[in-house]
Amino acid sequence: MTLTPGDPLLLTPGPLTTAAETREAMLHDWGSRDQAFMDANAAVRAKLLEIANAADTHVCVPLQGSGTFVVEAALCTLIARDGKALILVNGAYGKRMARILDYAGRAYEVSETAEDTPPDVPALAAKLAADAAITHVLVVHCETTSGILNPISDIAHAVKDAGRSLIIDAMSAFGAIELDAAKVPFDAVMASSNKCLEGVPGMGFALIRKSVLEGCEGNAHSLSLDLFDQWRAMEANGQWRFTPPTHVIFAFAKAIEQFEAKGGQPGRFKRYSENCRILIDGMAELGFQPLLPQGLQAPIIVTFRMPSDPAFDFQVFYDKVKDRGFVLYPGKLTVAPSFRVGCIGHLGADEMKAALKAMAEVLAEMGVKTGAPQAAE
Ligand SMILES: *Cc1c(COP(=O)(O)O)cnc(C)c1O
Numbered sequence: 001m002t003l004t005p006g007d008p009l010l011l012t013p014g015p016l017t018t019a020a021e022t023r024e025a026m027l028h029d030w031g032s033r034d035q036a037f038m039d040a041n042a043a044v045r046a047k048l049l050e051i052a053n054a055a056d057t058h059v060c061v062p063l064q065g066s067g068t069f070v071v072e073a074a075l076c077t078l079i080a081r082d083g084k085a086l087i088l089v090n091g092a093y094g095k096r097m098a099r100i101l102d103y104a105g106r107a108y109e110v111s112e113t114a115e116d117t118p119p120d121v122p123a124l125a126a127k128l129a130a131d132a133a134i135t136h137v138l139v140v141h142c143e144t145t146s147g148i149l150n151p152i153s154d155i156a157h158a159v160k161d162a163g164r165s166l167i168i169d170a171m172s173a174f175g176a177i178e179l180d181a182a183k184v185p186f187d188a189v190m191a192s193s194n195k196c197l198e199g200v201p202g203m204g205f206a207l208i209r210k211s212v213l214e215g216c217e218g219n220a221h222s223l224s225l226d227l228f229d230q231w232r233a234m235e236a237n238g239q240w241r242f243t244p245p246t247h248v249i250f251a252f253a254k255a256i257e258q259f260e261a262k263g264g265q266p267g268r269f270k271r272y273s274e275n276c277r278i279l280i281d282g283m284a285e286l287g288f289q290p291l292l293p294q295g296l297q298a299p300i301i302v303t304f305r306m307p308s309d310p311a312f313d314f315q316v317f318y319d320k321v322k323d324r325g326f327v328l329y330p331g332k333l334t335v336a337p338s339f340r341v342g343c344i345g346h347l348g349a350d351e352m353k354a355a356l357k358a359m360a361e362v363l364a365e366m367g368v369k370t371g372a373p374q375a376a377e
Contacts, residue, residue, distance in 0.1 A: 002020040012328070013172060013300075014067075017346045018199070018346050019255070022199060025251045032246065037250075040250055041062075041244070042238060051174070051175055052189065054207050061231045066202075067190070067191070070190045070227075071096070077216050077226055077228050078167060078227075079101075084109070085109075085136045086124075087110050088111050088124065090112065090117060090118065109131075114335055115146045116148065116292055125158045137164055141173040142300045144171070145333065165188075167189075172298075175196040175197040176265065176269050176272050176344065177196075177299075186209075189207050190206045193251075195344060196268055196300075197252070198346050200251045213227070213228060272343050275343035279343055286360055288304045288372070289304065290303065291338055301342040301343065301344065303338045303339075304338060305336055307371040311366055317368075328341055
């Protein structure tokens with residue numbers, strides 16, 4: 001790993017640790033009509049399609065902003081004003097899509113399971129059969145709220161069989177967990193520069209089925225979030241409609257270069273899976289218990305149940321671990337008090353082991369005997 005000494009290591013759902021080379025790629029200025037910039041932009045768009053094996057069927061539309069901006073843009077561009085969405089919710093990011101549709105004034109229904117429970121695919125198929133008004137199904141690939149991996153292939157086939165359109169928020173999975181457009185039918189998938197592809201934050205992108213996007217003119221109620229308009233304009237002259245995040249794109253191109261050199265998606269999956277295994281095993285030695293069983297855990301971020309030792313105080317633990325150079329993340333769960341530790345970003349086995357060592361030292365300093373949670377009643 002090429003890290004910068006003194007910088008904190010971010011064991012979070014984002015922003016994430018990036019390689020020094022990625023950050024160094026930003027140390028210039030470019031004009032938005034600069035040929036070097038337009039070439040880098042075109043190359044990044046093409047490579048993102050390749051990662052999902054979607055170059056023949058989909059187009060890549062990038063958008064300024066954090067990941068939520070492109071989620072909102074994709075939902076509002078693809079779902080017609082008289083459309084209706086079914087949102088499969090098992091965490092905060094599914095709920096966020098519902099809030100987006102509240103703002104946009106699109107009809108929707110929520111099908112919710114607990115944060116540690118994947119969506120029920122037969123129930124989804126039954127729901128689609130029963131309600132002809134539903135035009136789109138929305139789902140999160142890895143729900144970063146808990147770290148759960150949702151059964152995207154089964155969901156995609158159920159939606160396809162019912163003749164509806166699937167939109168996937170794959171923000172925290174894209175590039176690390178396989179998503180092959182030839183095997184998993186989807187109309188749109190959204191992700192961002194700064195999760196598993198390890199670019200710097202600042203832009204999102206949507207891979208959208210070309211035949212679908214062609215029919216989306218006039219759907220969006222927002223000019224800056226209209227991905228149809230963004231796509232048309234970019235196809236016409238190779239430029240972004242409004243000031244592009246030039247530095248972010250050059251950093252992204254550099255990050256994708258390293259991604260390819262290290263084996264692409266399978267390589268990234270392997271590194272993150274090792275990070276995740278080292279983390280869960282090391283935390284188990286300290287008594288900590290993950291929320292999810294192994295079969296549901298994505299190698300992205302791990303939720304640990306809050307220890308019941310009275311000497312444990314999360315804020316003190318967090319601050320002391322941070323003083324040692326590692327940033328953890330609070331939990332956002334309703335099912336159980338918890339905190340999270342990420343496995344993604346430019347981190348490998350050495351960094352995960354160093355983080356475990358720091359956590360062990362802090363527990364000893366705090367007088368915490370075990371990280372074990374309250375036994376289930
Ligand atoms: C990170 C993330 C997002 C986007 O969050 P931003 O803070 O807007 O970048 C959306 N969905 C999921 C599943 C995520 O993990």
